Amino acid sequence: MGQASFDLRVWDAVSLIPFGQLATYGQIAELIGAYGCARQVGWALRRLPLPSAVPWHRVVNAKGKISMSLSREGSDWMQREMLITEGIPVDLEGVLQLQQHHWRPKLSEGQCLELAPQGASSGRFRSAQDAH
DNA sequence: TAGGTGACGGACC
């Protein structure tokens, strides 16, 4: 059950990203109180059924690139198309101008999620180092 | 069951 709620929290956070803006995997992890779990955010998005109303395409890696991978079976290229349609230029390597479109969530928005239930606490996510 | 592989990220060179 734990994983399902983690996925929902990720999808909820991603849904907050405004049109035309971008967030990183790590940023989403931090937003839901799972600092350091960027990799799992990627898995949660991988589990998102497509097509979806969740703006999953607005999540890129911290290097300012779309994470390209054959294992994505084309969703990476779809992501590129969707971002371009939103007015965010992306080159053929998946590189984009993260700084110019980076979403800076307002404190109030983040608080809503940080206070959200952390699931039945399977103890899977570090808490000791959350003191970031 | 052990080991390899990532939709990650940060440190370091």
Place this chain on the structure above:
DNA sequence: CGGTCCGCCACCT
């Protein structure tokens, strides 16, 4: 800039 390592942990042999 690029490349390597490492911590992380879900998934898949």
